Amino acid sequence: MFLYIALPLTLTVFFTSKRLYAYKTWPFFNPVLLSILSLILIHLLLGLDYAEYEKGTFLLTSLLEPAVVVLALPLYLQLHLIKAKLNIILAACLLSVLTAFICAFYIMPLLGADLVTAASFAPQSVTTPIAMEISKSLQGIISLTAAMVIFAGIIGASIGLGFLQLFGVKDKQAQGIAIGCASHALGTAKVLEVDKVAGAFSSIALIICAVLSALLMPLLYALLF
Amino acid sequence: MCGAFDFLRGFLLIMLFLTAGKLISSYLPITFPGSIIGLILLFIALSSHVVKAEWILMSGNFILKYMALLFIPIGVGLLNYLELIFSHWLVIVFSLFFTTLFIMLLVGHFFQYLNRNEEV
Numbered sequence: 001m002f003l004y005i006a007l008p009l010t011l012t013v014f015f016t017s018k019r020l021y022a023y024k025t026w027p028f029f030n031p032v033l034l035s036i037l038s039l040i041l042i043h044l045l046l047g048l049d050y051a052e053y054e055k056g057t058f059l060l061t062s063l064l065e066p067a068v069v070v071l072a073l074p075l076y077l078q079l080h081l082i083k084a085k086l087n088i089i090l091a092a093c094l095l096s097v098l099t100a101f102i103c104a105f106y107i108m109p110l111l112g113a114d115l116v117t118a119a120s121f122a123p124q125s126v127t128t129p130i131a132m133e134i135s136k137s138l139q140g141i142i143s144l145t146a147a148m149v150i151f152a153g154i155i156g157a158s159i160g161l162g163f164l165q166l167f168g169v170k171d172k173q174a175q176g177i178a179i180g181c182a183s184h185a186l187g188t189a190k191v192l193e194v195d196k197v198a199g200a201f202s203s204i205a206l207i208i209c210a211v212l213s214a215l216l217m218p219l220l221y222a223l224l225f
Numbered sequence: 226m227c228g229a230f231d232f233l234r235g236f237l238l239i240m241l242f243l244t245a246g247k248l249i250s251s252y253l254p255i256t257f258p259g260s261i262i263g264l265i266l267l268f269i270a271l272s273s274h275v276v277k278a279e280w281i282l283m284s285g286n287f288i289l290k291y292m293a294l295l296f297i298p299i300g301v302g303l304l305n306y307l308e309l310i311f312s313h314w315l316v317i318v319f320s321l322f323f324t325t326l327f328i329m330l331l332v333g334h335f336f337q338y339l340n341r342n343e344e345v
Contacts, residue, residue, distance in 0.1 A: 036300035068260035072267035169333035178333030
């Protein structure tokens with residue numbers, strides 16, 4: 001029974017959250033976060049089965065991969081802007097990947113993270129399918145990585161733009177790059193809603209970071225640990 | 226009528242590129258997501274005008290507009306990891322906020338600095 005209600009329930013919760021967000025713009029009213037928390041709460045309160053929910057919302061999840069492919073569109077439409085800046089975009093993405101690696105393997109252990117936990121954190125800023133592959137090759141916990149990726153995305157989508165504005169990153173293109181690097185497709189989805197140009201920069205950053213991470217992180221890990 | 230055709234054509238094209246990406250991915254010696262390969266292929270096709278942007282504009286924009294919605298089921302899947310999250314919560318929260326915001330700030334300022342000629 002729940003199987004058939006899962007999709008309409010998700011849509012209802014999402015569009016209600018969106019309306020709430022439009023009504024009162026407080027960053028944590030972010031529709032995705034609010035929907036996820038509400039649905040988790042509904043599951044816990046009613047003792048519902050996630051496996052059934054997962055089956056019922058299969059349609060949405062199966063659109064994730066086509067959605068990644070569609071990112072080629074904003075990229076192409078803003079190509080004239082990106083082309084001239086490919087070098088500095090690459091430099092920014094390289095900085096991002098190295099920072100993520102250093103944070104995970106050199107800063108988190110100071111707080112008591114062991115090597116396995118650190119390895120699960122390292123790809124947290126990368127889009128889910130790639131992050132899970134990286135986690136696997138670093139011997140991390142894949143499910144923990146999946147959770148981290150979503151949270152990192154939500155942080156970027158909910159407070160990213162406001163945070164950057166507050167701390168002096170006013171350049172729209174730089175905002176796009178920063179959110180694409182730190183908060184992958186979830187952050188990019190939000191940036192695309194606000195500004196098309198920033199969205200294109202966010203898309204390219206998410207793609208380049210994903211590719212660089214997939215290539216560099218396993219290599220660095222093999223060399224250093 | 227024309228709208229439905231447009232939508233369907235775009236969607237089929239997108240699925241075609243995804244399938245091609247997945248196919249290539251299955252032959253690669255390393256694990257690399259087919260969706261990203263599909264993205265790169267579609268981008269090449271658009272840039273070389275093999276595929277016209279108008280063909281996928283309608284369905285593409287539709288998917289992009291509701292992209293955020295697609296993450297919700299995976300997010301609800303956190304239900305399965307609640308124990309793991311609670312047992313590692315301190316370092317998780319720190320890693321999330323510190324790393325995410327630190328990358329954002331560092332990369333944002335770095336790019337803004339490199340991009341400064343644009344503003345003048």
